[in-house]
Amino acid sequence: MVTMRDVAQAAGVSAATVSRVLSGSRRVNPELAARVLAAQDELGYRTNLLASGLRRQRTDTVGMVVPQVGNPYFSALMEAVGRRLQRVGITVLLVDAENDPDAEAEGLHRLLDRSIDGLLAVPVDEHASTAALTEAAERVHLVQLDRAAEGVPADLVAVDHLAGIRSAVDHLVARGCSDLAFVSAEPRDSTARERARAFDDAMRATGATARASAFGSYTVEWGRVAATRLVEGGRLPQAIVCGNDLIALGVLAVLGEAGVDVPGEVAVTGYDDIGFATLTAPALTTVRQPVDSLAEAAVDLLLGDGPGEDGPSVQRFVPKLIVRASTDPSAPVPHRRRVQERP
Amino acid sequence: MVTMRDVAQAAGVSAATVSRVLSGSRRVNPELAARVLAAQDELGYRTNLLASGLRRQRTDTVGMVVPQVGNPYFSALMEAVGRRLQRVGITVLLVDAENDPDAEAEGLHRLLDRSIDGLLAVPVDEHASTAALTEAAERVHLVQLDRAAEGVPADLVAVDHLAGIRSAVDHLVARGCSDLAFVSAEPRDSTARERARAFDDAMRATGATARASAFGSYTVEWGRVAATRLVEGGRLPQAIVCGNDLIALGVLAVLGEAGVDVPGEVAVTGYDDIGFATLTAPALTTVRQPVDSLAEAAVDLLLGDGPGEDGPSVQRFVPKLIVRASTDPSAPVPHRRRVQERP
DNA sequence: GAGGTACGGGAAATCGATTTCCCACCTTCC
DNA sequence: GGAAGGTGGGAAATCGATTTCCCGTACCTC
Structure with a gap:
């Protein structure tokens, strides 16, 4: 595997400089920057997201849990959410709960263990999903989409x-x-x-x-x-x-x-x-x-600040x-x- | 975030011991092991997969790229593959190529950057997908499913x-x-x-x-x-x-x-x-x-050793x-x- | 010319889990 | 009793990228 150190060596600079060039986090001598980019290209270097995520404590990744991937309504939601998030450079990790609260809880854990930055969930069951989702809400910014589970402290985007x-x-x-x-x-x-x-x-x-x-x-x-x-x-x-x-x-x-x-x-x-x-x-x-409106609102909430002082918000869209x-x-x-x- | 060190401290042992207890990689004094498990439970510790993956150079994760999540045939494939892999403790990261080779290439990169252990791909285009998939095949064990892209050095599971x-x-x-x-x-x-x-x-x-x-x-x-x-x-x-x-x-x-x-x-x-x-x-x-047979064969290949000496293999199932x-x-x-x- | 302030580069610490490597202690066997 | 071998615990190195901290240089200012 080609690492940042390899690029640094090839470009004759330190790893710190390579990092700065690639992330743009600080001004770097243009001449050095050019050498770094050339070396990156030459070696085909790509940054390791595990290492990057570990250090930054952010992964630019959100999880999404749906009850059933095979249901066309949910695939439409997934596609709409995916498109919107891709546009802002965020990757979606998808989990299929198979209409089973246990599988859902397990999937939620697998997502949380990956240090996702946020979570969109369509709860399988109004009551059986509560425990796992409440726990999830404590660890990451959670937005409920389409459905709500009882008592989960998270914003909700749904339909009237x-x-x-x-x-x-x-x-x-x-x-x-x-x-x-x-x-x-x-x-x-x-x-x-x-x-x-x-x-x-x-x-x-x-x-x-x-x-x-x-x-x-x-x-x-x-x-x-x-x-x-x-x-x-x-x-x-x-x-x-x-x-x-x-x-x-x-x-x-x-x-x-x-x-x-x-x-x-x-x-x-x-x-x-x-x-x-x-x-x-x-x-x-x-x-x-209104699938697109739902997706848009949910993504906006997810990228926003989360529930404010006065508790979780609920947005309802009127269907046609x-x-x-x-x-x-x-x-x-x-x-x-x-x-x-x-x- | 509660880390392994916290658990170690709470249990009065070293982090090494905690790791050994949780992974079962070496025998540990049962009394200590019990303390570790109690502490884990108490603190609600879960291992950070970014750190674990970085160190182990394995993530127990495979990527899957399909042309179109909304196509019921592909959702069926996704479900079948997901069920099989879940059974062996492997998580699937899903990417929707939106029927576009460029989106597909981008999705492939995002997967590779995450250090996946393997990749299942249903190529969008027989020719336009070749470059990205060939590159992917060099980095990770790749199996082509349902469709093949021209000249990609990877096994194929398809239908006659x-x-x-x-x-x-x-x-x-x-x-x-x-x-x-x-x-x-x-x-x-x-x-x-x-x-x-x-x-x-x-x-x-x-x-x-x-x-x-x-x-x-x-x-x-x-x-x-x-x-x-x-x-x-x-x-x-x-x-x-x-x-x-x-x-x-x-x-x-x-x-x-x-x-x-x-x-x-x-x-x-x-x-x-x-x-x-x-x-x-x-x-x-x-x-x-035969969606289930396809999924089974593809997963078996993916978990196996990859193409042998004599080049990529092709398995064809007869439909009914x-x-x-x-x-x-x-x-x-x-x-x-x-x-x-x-x- | 002395002192102050940017600027930009690199060494090293850091994220959290795993895995050497080493050491202390205990058996076992001659 | 002493040497050889085995067991299990911990300190520290490691994975790869980011970021803090420090330092040398250049540029001002009075």
Whole structure:
């Protein structure tokens, strides 16, 4: 391995000078600087980040923990966060919690052991994640993203799910649906809890009647199971409000296979607006989460000073309902214009 | 920060002894060992991986570079690799190349600077990725996964695309399709080149006739564009062979919107078998890549000794055609059995 | 010309864990 | 009883980059 000493020797200067040239931490004779840069180039020297990090007590690295790398909503978040941080020269270390609080805790430890400068976390479980995250918050600057774990002393950037679910329900009610079913994940994380609560509130506010809600997980498979039960149960609701898009995709698939007319017989809404939401037949009406805004706000907080005197802050972004054919047959076909514009 | 010295002091021993207790590198008086462990627990000590890595010249960390985190096929690979490596106590540092060779090169450097013990790479471009990967291979044990870059001296674990495409074409021909179109990505990476080559070979071998192939990128959007051109071109082929599932999803969406009967008028095949391939209507016939086998083989190579005397090795896995409704209306409905088994 | 102040270079201390290297003590065996 | 061998603990060197501290030179100022 070629070290800074080698470069120093080749350039005929001390290691201190090499360090100063490369980091720009102090003025250096231009003639010496040129020799150093030439030597670096010649030897192909690159600074060892372990040594540098150890000495500086900073690594220009932040950790990010997400519940599930395979969920397109989280990959979108990862990509958005990664782009922003790369721009300011910070590397992201990614950990997949595999939807398991234990794996999450273990991943957090592995990140902390690497002396990261900050941590972005999407907690797996509102309660089971608390201990590990609280510990993490004591060691590094932590920002919670998308979800919160109970009692963790860290800022939060999230979405106003009350408004999100409400916009979906209002839309359905306006289209004449009064008998709604809610299919979502068990309220183990804050988003699932808030969306369930929001659905109940919306029912009360609009006077629509709700089927018994079905709670499973944020997966396609659960959407399939729940929809199968509804189909086999006989009397279908007029609309199915899904806790996220993956569930909605499963629901749509089962309804399609069963020959149910969507949205004629049953309307369906999702939540997130992942890329695949435009690909179903019919395309999925969904509540679009502002991924870029979330990423931007979270990164800004992370690079900032952290919670002030008056405790952690909470930022909520309002999501936007995207109406497509799964609730409205007259909705424009997705991307049609763009495709037609090509020669 | 609590250091090993603090633990040593609290336990009334030297730092050397603490290190020996924690790493098990030498026998230590059980009584002292107990004191050390108690002190560690008391102080919440965790070893600093920067310092440890610097001294040991090993980090128990490997890097992984993928072209695009958001592509479900790559997230599946990442998950499979991550699970395997976690089992042997190795951490994966992930880099998203954003389908850009420059971003890829930069990401590779950032990984190398961190003193990783090994590197798994899915090269973005068969030629443009060569320089950076060759340099990386000189510094660290490199294994290429899924794709290869020209001339890089590193082992490769990949899929036999000749067989994969051939199985799809044979299936279509057997079902009576003789007029085929191939929609894939520009052959800038080895998989795209091999699949294109395989399609031509299969045409010759089966005597089917091919439309001019359409090359774009491995994205839904390109699938939409290509399908739109075919639809607007008038005479549709009897089957469309897609270079990957994302393209196929775009193609299916456009055909669906245009009211084309699949597979009656046009049959469609994909490649990869991502999770969403079962969700389209009709479900997508596709060539399933053996993600777990690939991950296993790549990890084994990475943990092994590297290329021997006789140059880099190449392992090819044979993929499997999964027949679904997009080519065969009688194909079983996906997951139906599983769903029905539930109460 | 004496004294003061920048400026810029290098030697050495430092970050925290690991690993020599050395030494004291204890067995064991002739 | 003494030599040989083994065990286990600690002091100090080490990994590679950064930074403090010190010193010599140059430039001012009065």
